[in-house]
Amino acid sequence: MSEKIIKSAERVKNIGEVFTPKKTVDFMLNQPEIKAKVNSLTATFLEPSAGEGAFLVELLRRKLSFATRQSKDINEMQNNFLLALSTLYGIEIMEDNVEMLVMNMANTFRDVYFKTFKSKEQSQKVLKSANVIISANMAQGDTLKRVTATGDPIIFSEWKPVGKNKVQRTEYTFDAIVEGDGPVGSVCNKAEQLSLFDEPDENDEPKPKKYLPVKWEDVYKQLTN
Numbered sequence: 001m002s003e004k005i006i007k008s009a010e011r012v013k014n015i016g017e018v019f020t021p022k023k024t025v026d027f028m029l030n031q032p033e034i035k036a037k038v039n040s041l042t043a044t045f046l047e048p049s050a051g052e053g054a055f056l057v058e059l060l061r062r063k064l065s066f067a068t069r070q071s072k073d074i075n076e077m078q079n080n081f082l083l084a085l086s087t088l089y090g091i092e093i094m095e096d097n098v099e100m101l102v103m104n105m106a107n108t109f110r111d112v113y114f115k116t117f118k119s120k121e122q123s124q125k126v127l128k129s130a131n132v133i134i135s136a137n138m139a140q141g142d143t144l145k146r147v148t149a150t151g152d153p154i155i156f157s158e159w160k161p162v163g164k165n166k167v168q169r170t171e172y173t174f175d176a177i178v179e180g181d182g183p184v185g186s187v188c189n190k191a192e193q194l195s196l197f198d199e200p201d202e203n204d205e206p207k208p209k210k211y212l213p214v215k216w217e218d219v220y221k222q223l224t225n
């Protein structure tokens with residue numbers, strides 16, 4: 001079956017949209033430096049022009065396969081699946097592409113999950129948590145300007161493993177990540193802090209949004225302090 005790599009000549013001209021064929025994706029991901037990172041549960045990838053996920057979907061497949069080989073028991077494997085997923089980030093400017101990107105990532109995770117675990121081992125919580133991670137890690141926005149379609153800063157979550165089976169989620173602006181700033185104050189939830197009638201206070205320090213450490217399968221609850 002031939003792959004569709006172009007949606008329209010106009011889109012190629014306007015936004016340089018040409019999707020990468022699977023053969024090329026495989027060739028690039030087979031490079032030794034990349035392979036070493038794929039075969040790591042914690043090495044992160046950011047696709048700054050993600051399209052519909054040609055690279056991210058294949059990275060996810062390979063990381064899940066590594067997680068399967070790496071884990072000693074079912075619980076560890078389920079946690080490692082979510083950890084592997086949490087290391088993949090994407091930014092894409094076009095709304096329809098982001099929708100496909102999110103769907104392709106979610107379907108890939110779900111398909112591999114169902115193939116790997118028998119029905120009585122499966123947990124709906126894992127799939128719900130996977131969807132939360134995918135939504136948090138795939139941003140619609142302009143990588144060059146570091147903002148979303150509405151002009152707000154692009155925000156990404158760090159998913160830091162805590163102990164054997166927990167994770168600590170912390171949000172950072174993409175800008176802070178690129179500039180190498182620390183976590184404190186890197187996420188500015190101004191929209192949450194100000195009501196329509198509040199006078200903006202010059203001294204208001206932006207508050208970093210920090211989530212409670214939870215088990216990987218409870219990420220979907222999105223519990224904050």
Ligand SMILES: C[S@@+](CC[C@H](N)C(=O)[O-])C[C@H]1O[C@@H](n2cnc3c(N)ncnc32)[C@H](O)[C@@H]1O
Pocket residue numbers: 015016017018019020047048049050051052053054055091092093094097141142143144145
């Ligand atoms: C050459 S395509 C590659 C897509 C995907 N990486 C692949 O290999 O199939 C470039 C993608 O970048 C997106 N894009 C263009 N300008 C962008 C920007 N400033 N920020 C984020 N995405 C952008 C386009 O919409 C398009 O989907």
